[in-house]
Amino acid sequence: MTVSGEKLKLVSHVDAINWNRVQDDVDSDVWDRLTANFWLPEKVPLSNDVQSWATLTQEERTLTMRVFTGLTLLDTIQGTVGAVSLIPDSLTPHEEAVYTNIAFMESVHAKSYSSIFSTLTSTREIDDAFRWSTENQNLQRKAEIILKYYRGDEPLKRKVASTLLESFLFYSGFYLPMYWSSHAKLTNTADLIRLIIRDEAVHGYYIGYKYQRGLERVDEAKREELKDYTFNLMFELYENEVQYTHDLYDSVGLSEDVKKFLHYNANKALMNLGYEAMFPATVTDVNPAILAALSPNADENHDFFSGSGSSYVIGKAVNTEDEDWDF
Protein backbone atom coordinates (compact mmCIF):
# COMPACT_ATOMS: atom_id res chain seq x y z
CA MET A 1 0.00 0.00 0.00
CA THR A 2 3.00 2.33 0.11
CA VAL A 3 4.03 4.43 -2.84
CA SER A 4 7.75 4.54 -3.44
CA GLY A 5 9.36 7.91 -4.07
CA GLU A 6 6.84 9.80 -1.96
CA LYS A 7 8.11 11.21 1.28
CA LEU A 8 5.97 10.44 4.30
CA LYS A 9 4.64 13.72 5.58
CA LEU A 10 4.35 13.98 9.34
CA VAL A 11 3.92 16.72 11.89
CA SER A 12 7.43 18.17 12.39
CA HIS A 13 7.21 18.66 16.13
CA VAL A 14 5.02 17.18 18.83
CA ASP A 15 4.44 18.38 22.38
CA ALA A 16 2.39 16.45 24.92
CA ILE A 17 -1.21 17.48 24.28
CA ASN A 18 -2.76 19.48 27.11
CA TRP A 19 -6.56 19.40 26.97
CA ASN A 20 -6.64 21.83 29.88
CA ARG A 21 -5.23 24.56 27.67
CA VAL A 22 -7.44 24.63 24.59
CA GLN A 23 -6.80 27.48 22.14
CA ASP A 24 -9.92 26.89 20.05
CA ASP A 25 -13.10 25.83 21.91
CA VAL A 26 -14.48 24.30 18.70
CA ASP A 27 -11.79 21.58 18.99
CA SER A 28 -13.03 20.39 22.37
CA ASP A 29 -16.72 20.86 21.46
CA VAL A 30 -16.30 18.73 18.34
CA TRP A 31 -14.23 16.12 20.16
CA ASP A 32 -17.01 15.82 22.78
CA ARG A 33 -19.67 15.56 20.14
CA LEU A 34 -17.80 12.95 18.09
CA THR A 35 -17.01 10.77 21.08
CA ALA A 36 -20.62 11.06 22.33
CA ASN A 37 -21.76 9.93 18.88
CA PHE A 38 -19.50 6.86 18.82
CA TRP A 39 -21.19 3.72 17.57
CA LEU A 40 -20.39 0.34 16.03
CA PRO A 41 -22.35 -1.55 13.35
CA GLU A 42 -22.74 -4.52 15.72
CA LYS A 43 -25.21 -2.43 17.75
CA VAL A 44 -27.64 -2.17 14.82
CA PRO A 45 -29.94 -5.23 14.35
CA LEU A 46 -29.20 -5.57 10.63
CA SER A 47 -30.42 -9.17 10.54
CA ASN A 48 -33.98 -7.84 10.88
CA ASP A 49 -33.60 -6.69 7.27
CA VAL A 50 -33.07 -10.18 5.85
CA GLN A 51 -36.77 -10.65 5.02
CA SER A 52 -37.02 -7.20 3.49
CA TRP A 53 -33.93 -7.86 1.35
CA ALA A 54 -35.68 -10.91 -0.06
CA THR A 55 -38.50 -8.70 -1.37
CA LEU A 56 -36.13 -6.65 -3.57
CA THR A 57 -35.76 -7.56 -7.23
CA GLN A 58 -32.37 -8.75 -8.46
CA GLU A 59 -31.86 -5.38 -10.12
CA GLU A 60 -32.65 -3.52 -6.89
CA ARG A 61 -30.25 -5.69 -4.94
CA THR A 62 -27.45 -5.15 -7.43
CA LEU A 63 -28.06 -1.39 -7.29
CA THR A 64 -28.00 -1.42 -3.48
CA MET A 65 -24.76 -3.36 -3.33
CA ARG A 66 -23.09 -1.13 -5.89
CA VAL A 67 -24.16 1.97 -4.01
CA PHE A 68 -22.68 0.56 -0.81
CA THR A 69 -19.36 -0.46 -2.38
CA GLY A 70 -19.12 3.09 -3.75
CA LEU A 71 -19.67 4.48 -0.28
CA THR A 72 -17.15 1.98 1.12
CA LEU A 73 -14.53 3.34 -1.28
CA LEU A 74 -15.11 6.93 -0.18
CA ASP A 75 -15.01 6.02 3.52
CA THR A 76 -11.82 4.03 2.95
CA ILE A 77 -10.18 7.01 1.25
CA GLN A 78 -11.28 9.37 3.99
CA GLY A 79 -10.14 6.99 6.75
CA THR A 80 -6.74 6.05 5.44
CA VAL A 81 -5.74 9.13 3.43
CA GLY A 82 -8.13 12.07 3.76
CA ALA A 83 -8.46 12.75 7.47
CA VAL A 84 -4.86 11.66 8.06
CA SER A 85 -3.56 14.06 5.39
CA LEU A 86 -5.08 16.96 7.34
CA ILE A 87 -3.10 16.24 10.52
CA PRO A 88 0.22 17.90 9.51
CA ASP A 89 -1.59 21.17 8.67
CA SER A 90 -3.36 21.46 12.02
CA LEU A 91 -3.31 24.79 13.80
CA THR A 92 -3.60 23.24 17.27
CA PRO A 93 -2.65 19.88 18.84
CA HIS A 94 -6.33 19.35 19.62
CA GLU A 95 -7.17 19.69 15.94
CA GLU A 96 -4.69 16.86 15.26
CA ALA A 97 -6.47 14.70 17.83
CA VAL A 98 -9.89 15.41 16.28
CA TYR A 99 -8.60 14.22 12.88
CA THR A 100 -7.48 10.93 14.41
CA ASN A 101 -11.04 10.46 15.66
CA ILE A 102 -12.48 11.33 12.25
CA ALA A 103 -10.07 8.91 10.51
CA PHE A 104 -11.03 6.06 12.84
CA MET A 105 -14.77 6.65 12.47
CA GLU A 106 -14.41 6.63 8.69
CA SER A 107 -12.87 3.17 9.02
CA VAL A 108 -15.85 2.15 11.18
CA HIS A 109 -18.17 3.44 8.44
CA ALA A 110 -16.25 1.54 5.76
CA LYS A 111 -16.46 -1.66 7.79
CA SER A 112 -20.17 -1.22 8.50
CA TYR A 113 -21.01 -1.71 4.81
CA SER A 114 -19.30 -5.07 5.00
CA SER A 115 -21.52 -5.88 8.00
CA ILE A 116 -24.57 -5.07 5.88
CA PHE A 117 -23.27 -7.25 3.02
CA SER A 118 -22.43 -10.25 5.16
CA THR A 119 -25.85 -10.07 6.83
CA LEU A 120 -27.87 -9.79 3.64
CA THR A 121 -26.07 -11.52 0.81
CA SER A 122 -23.61 -14.10 -0.45
CA THR A 123 -19.84 -13.97 -0.83
CA ARG A 124 -20.13 -14.22 -4.60
CA GLU A 125 -22.48 -11.26 -4.83
CA ILE A 126 -20.25 -9.26 -2.49
CA ASP A 127 -17.19 -9.99 -4.65
CA ASP A 128 -19.12 -9.00 -7.77
CA ALA A 129 -20.10 -5.66 -6.24
CA PHE A 130 -16.54 -4.89 -5.15
CA ARG A 131 -15.33 -5.78 -8.65
CA TRP A 132 -17.89 -3.33 -10.06
CA SER A 133 -16.52 -0.60 -7.77
CA THR A 134 -13.03 -1.01 -9.20
CA GLU A 135 -14.33 -1.04 -12.77
CA ASN A 136 -16.83 1.83 -12.74
CA GLN A 137 -15.07 4.78 -14.37
CA ASN A 138 -17.07 7.52 -12.73
CA LEU A 139 -16.56 6.08 -9.26
CA GLN A 140 -12.83 5.67 -9.88
CA ARG A 141 -12.65 9.19 -11.28
CA LYS A 142 -14.29 10.62 -8.18
CA ALA A 143 -11.65 8.87 -6.07
CA GLU A 144 -8.84 10.09 -8.32
CA ILE A 145 -9.95 13.72 -8.22
CA ILE A 146 -10.02 13.75 -4.44
CA LEU A 147 -6.79 11.78 -3.96
CA LYS A 148 -4.98 14.20 -6.28
CA TYR A 149 -5.72 17.07 -3.88
CA TYR A 150 -4.88 15.06 -0.80
CA ARG A 151 -1.43 14.42 -2.28
CA GLY A 152 -0.99 18.07 -3.27
CA ASP A 153 0.95 20.58 -1.23
CA GLU A 154 -1.80 23.10 -0.48
CA PRO A 155 -3.27 22.59 3.00
CA LEU A 156 -6.38 24.69 2.39
CA LYS A 157 -7.16 22.93 -0.89
CA ARG A 158 -6.97 19.62 0.97
CA LYS A 159 -9.59 20.93 3.39
CA VAL A 160 -11.85 21.98 0.51
CA ALA A 161 -11.55 18.54 -1.13
CA SER A 162 -12.17 16.86 2.20
CA THR A 163 -15.26 18.93 3.00
CA LEU A 164 -16.73 18.31 -0.45
CA LEU A 165 -16.18 14.59 0.05
CA GLU A 166 -17.81 14.58 3.51
CA SER A 167 -20.70 16.89 2.64
CA PHE A 168 -21.38 16.25 -1.06
CA LEU A 169 -19.86 13.12 -2.61
CA PHE A 170 -21.54 10.64 -0.26
CA TYR A 171 -25.05 11.73 -1.10
CA SER A 172 -25.58 10.02 -4.44
CA GLY A 173 -25.18 6.89 -2.31
CA PHE A 174 -27.01 7.98 0.85
CA TYR A 175 -30.10 8.63 -1.25
CA LEU A 176 -30.83 4.93 -1.77
CA PRO A 177 -31.15 3.72 1.85
CA MET A 178 -33.34 6.79 2.53
CA TYR A 179 -35.45 5.80 -0.47
CA TRP A 180 -35.79 2.21 0.80
CA SER A 181 -36.61 3.47 4.27
CA SER A 182 -39.38 5.69 2.89
CA HIS A 183 -40.85 2.51 1.36
CA ALA A 184 -40.51 0.66 4.68
CA LYS A 185 -37.67 -1.48 3.29
CA LEU A 186 -34.25 -2.16 4.81
CA THR A 187 -35.17 0.07 7.73
CA ASN A 188 -32.42 -1.19 10.05
CA THR A 189 -29.83 -0.61 7.35
CA ALA A 190 -31.26 2.92 7.04
CA ASP A 191 -30.83 3.41 10.80
CA LEU A 192 -27.14 2.54 10.43
CA ILE A 193 -26.74 4.89 7.45
CA ARG A 194 -28.38 7.68 9.45
CA LEU A 195 -25.61 7.28 12.05
CA ILE A 196 -23.05 7.71 9.26
CA ILE A 197 -24.93 10.75 7.90
CA ARG A 198 -24.88 12.32 11.38
CA ASP A 199 -21.13 11.74 11.69
CA GLU A 200 -20.43 13.19 8.24
CA ALA A 201 -22.29 16.38 9.19
CA VAL A 202 -19.92 16.94 12.11
CA HIS A 203 -16.88 16.09 9.97
CA GLY A 204 -17.94 18.46 7.18
CA TYR A 205 -18.75 21.22 9.65
CA TYR A 206 -15.41 20.88 11.44
CA ILE A 207 -13.14 20.65 8.41
CA GLY A 208 -15.06 23.50 6.77
CA TYR A 209 -14.69 25.54 9.94
CA LYS A 210 -10.92 24.94 10.00
CA TYR A 211 -10.76 25.95 6.34
CA GLN A 212 -12.37 29.28 7.24
CA ARG A 213 -9.93 29.78 10.13
CA GLY A 214 -7.16 29.12 7.59
CA LEU A 215 -8.57 31.70 5.18
CA GLU A 216 -8.12 34.34 7.88
CA ARG A 217 -4.37 33.78 7.65
CA VAL A 218 -3.97 34.40 3.91
CA ASP A 219 -4.30 37.60 1.88
CA GLU A 220 -7.30 38.71 -0.15
CA ALA A 221 -5.84 37.53 -3.48
CA LYS A 222 -5.31 34.05 -2.09
CA ARG A 223 -8.81 34.00 -0.64
CA GLU A 224 -10.23 34.81 -4.08
CA GLU A 225 -8.10 32.10 -5.67
CA LEU A 226 -9.33 29.55 -3.13
CA LYS A 227 -12.94 30.54 -3.69
CA ASP A 228 -12.56 30.06 -7.46
CA TYR A 229 -10.80 26.78 -6.85
CA THR A 230 -13.64 25.60 -4.59
CA PHE A 231 -16.37 26.34 -7.12
CA ASN A 232 -14.33 24.84 -9.98
CA LEU A 233 -13.74 21.68 -8.01
CA MET A 234 -17.43 21.56 -7.09
CA PHE A 235 -18.39 21.79 -10.79
CA GLU A 236 -15.87 19.12 -11.75
CA LEU A 237 -17.15 16.78 -9.04
CA TYR A 238 -20.77 17.63 -9.79
CA GLU A 239 -20.48 16.72 -13.46
CA ASN A 240 -18.90 13.43 -12.51
CA GLU A 241 -21.57 12.83 -9.84
CA VAL A 242 -24.31 13.31 -12.42
CA GLN A 243 -22.70 10.64 -14.66
CA TYR A 244 -22.27 8.34 -11.69
CA THR A 245 -25.90 8.89 -10.70
CA HIS A 246 -27.04 7.88 -14.19
CA ASP A 247 -24.80 4.78 -14.10
CA LEU A 248 -26.50 3.67 -10.91
CA TYR A 249 -30.07 4.86 -10.99
CA ASP A 250 -31.19 4.94 -14.63
CA SER A 251 -32.17 1.28 -14.40
CA VAL A 252 -34.71 2.06 -11.68
CA GLY A 253 -35.80 5.46 -13.01
CA LEU A 254 -34.65 7.49 -9.99
CA SER A 255 -31.84 9.60 -11.48
CA GLU A 256 -33.76 12.90 -11.58
CA ASP A 257 -34.88 12.51 -7.99
CA VAL A 258 -31.30 11.74 -6.90
CA LYS A 259 -30.01 14.85 -8.67
CA LYS A 260 -32.23 17.11 -6.57
CA PHE A 261 -30.70 15.51 -3.49
CA LEU A 262 -27.24 16.19 -4.97
CA HIS A 263 -28.05 19.88 -5.49
CA TYR A 264 -29.43 20.22 -1.99
CA ASN A 265 -26.32 18.68 -0.47
CA ALA A 266 -23.91 20.57 -2.77
CA ASN A 267 -25.36 23.76 -1.31
CA LYS A 268 -24.81 22.49 2.22
CA ALA A 269 -21.23 21.50 1.40
CA LEU A 270 -20.51 25.01 0.11
CA MET A 271 -22.09 26.50 3.22
CA ASN A 272 -19.85 24.32 5.39
CA LEU A 273 -16.94 26.08 3.66
CA GLY A 274 -18.52 29.47 4.38
CA TYR A 275 -19.79 30.10 0.83
CA GLU A 276 -23.30 30.86 -0.29
CA ALA A 277 -25.51 28.19 -1.82
CA MET A 278 -24.95 27.66 -5.57
CA PHE A 279 -28.08 25.80 -6.72
CA PRO A 280 -31.37 27.75 -6.73
CA ALA A 281 -34.41 26.53 -4.81
CA THR A 282 -36.05 25.40 -8.07
CA VAL A 283 -33.61 22.47 -8.35
CA THR A 284 -33.16 21.64 -4.66
CA ASP A 285 -36.75 20.57 -4.01
CA VAL A 286 -35.85 17.19 -2.56
CA ASN A 287 -38.61 14.60 -2.59
CA PRO A 288 -40.42 15.12 0.76
CA ALA A 289 -40.36 11.37 1.42
CA ILE A 290 -36.55 11.36 1.21
CA LEU A 291 -36.29 14.41 3.45
CA ALA A 292 -38.65 12.80 5.95
CA ALA A 293 -36.54 9.63 5.94
CA LEU A 294 -33.52 11.79 6.72
CA SER A 295 -35.15 14.02 9.31
CA PRO A 296 -38.68 13.04 10.38
CA ASN A 297 -39.76 16.53 11.50
CA ALA A 298 -38.13 18.59 8.78
CA ASP A 299 -41.24 19.27 6.71
CA GLU A 300 -42.51 22.81 6.50
CA ASN A 301 -45.79 22.24 8.28
CA HIS A 302 -43.97 22.41 11.57
CA ASP A 303 -43.07 26.04 10.95
CA PHE A 304 -45.30 28.98 11.74
CA PHE A 305 -44.02 31.07 8.83
CA SER A 306 -44.20 28.44 6.07
CA GLY A 307 -47.32 26.49 6.91
CA SER A 308 -50.63 28.27 7.33
CA GLY A 309 -50.14 30.02 10.65
CA SER A 310 -53.58 29.08 11.94
CA SER A 311 -52.86 25.37 11.73
CA TYR A 312 -49.87 25.64 13.99
CA VAL A 313 -50.32 23.73 17.21
CA ILE A 314 -48.03 24.56 20.05
CA GLY A 315 -46.48 21.38 21.33
CA LYS A 316 -47.59 20.38 24.77
CA ALA A 317 -45.34 21.54 27.56
CA VAL A 318 -42.98 18.80 28.65
CA ASN A 319 -40.21 18.73 31.17
CA THR A 320 -37.08 18.78 29.08
CA GLU A 321 -34.34 16.38 29.98
CA ASP A 322 -31.70 18.98 29.17
CA GLU A 323 -29.61 19.45 32.27
CA ASP A 324 -28.88 22.85 33.80
CA TRP A 325 -32.03 24.38 32.36
CA ASP A 326 -33.69 25.95 35.33
CA PHE A 327 -36.00 28.90 35.54
Add this chain to the structure above:
Amino acid sequence: MLVVYYSSSSEYTHRFAQKLSHPSMRLPLLTRDAAVEVDEPYALITPTYGAGPNRGSVPKQIKKFLSIEGNRELLRGVIGAGNTNFGENYCRAAHLVARKCDVPVLYRFELLGTPEDVANVNNGLESLCQRQQYAT
Protein backbone atom coordinates in the same frame (compact mmCIF):
# COMPACT_ATOMS: atom_id res chain seq x y z
CA MET B 1 -39.36 42.90 14.91
CA LEU B 2 -36.21 42.67 16.99
CA VAL B 3 -34.21 39.46 16.46
CA VAL B 4 -32.03 38.20 19.31
CA TYR B 5 -29.60 35.42 18.46
CA TYR B 6 -26.66 33.42 19.67
CA SER B 7 -23.92 32.45 17.23
CA SER B 8 -20.77 30.54 18.12
CA SER B 9 -17.39 31.40 16.62
CA SER B 10 -18.41 29.51 13.47
CA GLU B 11 -20.58 32.61 12.75
CA TYR B 12 -23.27 30.74 10.77
CA THR B 13 -26.21 32.24 12.64
CA HIS B 14 -24.53 35.63 12.78
CA ARG B 15 -24.25 35.69 9.00
CA PHE B 16 -27.92 34.77 8.65
CA ALA B 17 -29.02 37.47 11.10
CA GLN B 18 -27.01 40.09 9.23
CA LYS B 19 -28.94 39.39 6.05
CA LEU B 20 -32.29 40.13 7.70
CA SER B 21 -33.98 43.47 7.23
CA HIS B 22 -35.02 43.47 10.90
CA PRO B 23 -32.84 44.84 13.71
CA SER B 24 -30.83 42.19 15.49
CA MET B 25 -28.87 41.74 18.68
CA ARG B 26 -26.17 39.11 19.23
CA LEU B 27 -25.83 37.49 22.64
CA PRO B 28 -22.32 37.55 24.10
CA LEU B 29 -20.04 34.63 23.19
CA LEU B 30 -19.09 33.93 26.78
CA THR B 31 -21.49 33.05 29.57
CA ARG B 32 -19.38 35.07 32.02
CA ASP B 33 -20.18 38.28 30.12
CA ALA B 34 -22.86 40.53 31.62
CA ALA B 35 -26.47 39.41 31.20
CA VAL B 36 -28.45 40.99 28.36
CA GLU B 37 -31.98 42.34 28.91
CA VAL B 38 -34.45 43.34 26.22
CA ASP B 39 -37.35 45.81 26.52
CA GLU B 40 -39.41 45.06 23.39
CA PRO B 41 -41.01 41.97 21.81
CA TYR B 42 -38.53 39.85 19.85
CA ALA B 43 -37.90 36.60 18.03
CA LEU B 44 -35.00 34.38 19.09
CA ILE B 45 -32.68 32.45 16.74
CA THR B 46 -30.87 29.50 18.27
CA PRO B 47 -28.55 26.88 16.84
CA THR B 48 -28.66 23.37 18.32
CA TYR B 49 -25.75 21.87 20.22
CA GLY B 50 -24.96 18.29 21.05
CA ALA B 51 -26.30 15.48 18.95
CA GLY B 52 -28.50 13.39 21.14
CA PRO B 53 -31.18 13.56 23.79
CA ASN B 54 -28.75 13.27 26.66
CA ARG B 55 -26.67 16.37 26.18
CA GLY B 56 -27.35 20.08 26.31
CA SER B 57 -28.89 21.05 22.98
CA VAL B 58 -29.66 24.62 24.01
CA PRO B 59 -26.57 26.88 24.07
CA LYS B 60 -25.72 28.01 27.59
CA GLN B 61 -25.81 31.64 26.51
CA ILE B 62 -29.44 31.22 25.40
CA LYS B 63 -30.32 29.62 28.73
CA LYS B 64 -28.68 32.46 30.61
CA PHE B 65 -30.60 35.02 28.56
CA LEU B 66 -33.93 33.24 29.06
CA SER B 67 -33.34 32.78 32.77
CA ILE B 68 -34.34 36.46 33.08
CA GLU B 69 -38.12 36.54 33.46
CA GLY B 70 -38.56 39.84 31.57
CA ASN B 71 -36.78 38.36 28.56
CA ARG B 72 -39.06 35.32 28.56
CA GLU B 73 -42.18 37.50 28.68
CA LEU B 74 -41.19 39.41 25.55
CA LEU B 75 -40.28 36.30 23.51
CA ARG B 76 -42.75 35.89 20.61
CA GLY B 77 -41.29 32.90 18.83
CA VAL B 78 -38.19 30.87 18.05
CA ILE B 79 -36.26 30.35 14.81
CA GLY B 80 -34.03 27.29 14.62
CA ALA B 81 -30.71 26.98 12.80
CA GLY B 82 -29.60 23.42 12.15
CA ASN B 83 -28.78 20.58 9.79
CA THR B 84 -31.21 17.82 8.74
CA ASN B 85 -28.30 15.37 8.95
CA PHE B 86 -29.05 15.28 12.68
CA GLY B 87 -32.33 13.54 11.91
CA GLU B 88 -34.96 13.83 14.62
CA ASN B 89 -32.71 16.23 16.52
CA TYR B 90 -32.87 18.79 13.69
CA CYS B 91 -33.32 22.19 15.38
CA ARG B 92 -33.96 20.46 18.69
CA ALA B 93 -32.93 23.52 20.71
CA ALA B 94 -35.57 25.68 18.98
CA HIS B 95 -38.28 23.15 19.81
CA LEU B 96 -37.14 22.88 23.43
CA VAL B 97 -37.13 26.63 23.95
CA ALA B 98 -40.51 27.02 22.22
CA ARG B 99 -42.14 24.41 24.42
CA LYS B 100 -40.54 25.66 27.58
CA CYS B 101 -41.65 29.25 26.91
CA ASP B 102 -44.97 28.34 25.29
CA VAL B 103 -44.30 30.14 22.00
CA PRO B 104 -44.28 28.76 18.41
CA VAL B 105 -41.31 27.61 16.38
CA LEU B 106 -41.51 30.25 13.67
CA TYR B 107 -39.10 28.83 11.12
CA ARG B 108 -36.12 26.56 10.65
CA PHE B 109 -33.19 26.85 8.28
CA GLU B 110 -29.96 24.97 7.64
CA LEU B 111 -26.39 26.23 8.10
CA LEU B 112 -26.05 29.74 6.61
CA GLY B 113 -29.60 29.74 5.22
CA THR B 114 -30.54 30.26 1.56
CA PRO B 115 -31.89 33.49 0.00
CA GLU B 116 -35.38 31.92 0.24
CA ASP B 117 -34.91 31.40 3.98
CA VAL B 118 -33.94 35.06 4.43
CA ALA B 119 -37.02 36.21 2.47
CA ASN B 120 -39.33 33.87 4.38
CA VAL B 121 -38.06 35.05 7.75
CA ASN B 122 -38.22 38.72 6.74
CA ASN B 123 -41.81 38.35 5.56
CA GLY B 124 -42.82 36.22 8.51
CA LEU B 125 -41.42 38.67 11.05
CA GLU B 126 -43.14 41.53 9.23
CA SER B 127 -46.57 39.94 9.49
CA LEU B 128 -45.88 38.90 13.08
CA CYS B 129 -45.15 42.58 13.83
CA GLN B 130 -48.44 43.63 12.28
CA ARG B 131 -50.36 41.03 14.24
CA GLN B 132 -48.70 42.30 17.42
CA GLN B 133 -49.88 45.83 16.64
CA TYR B 134 -53.47 44.68 16.13
CA ALA B 135 -53.32 42.73 19.33
CA THR B 136 -52.30 45.73 21.44
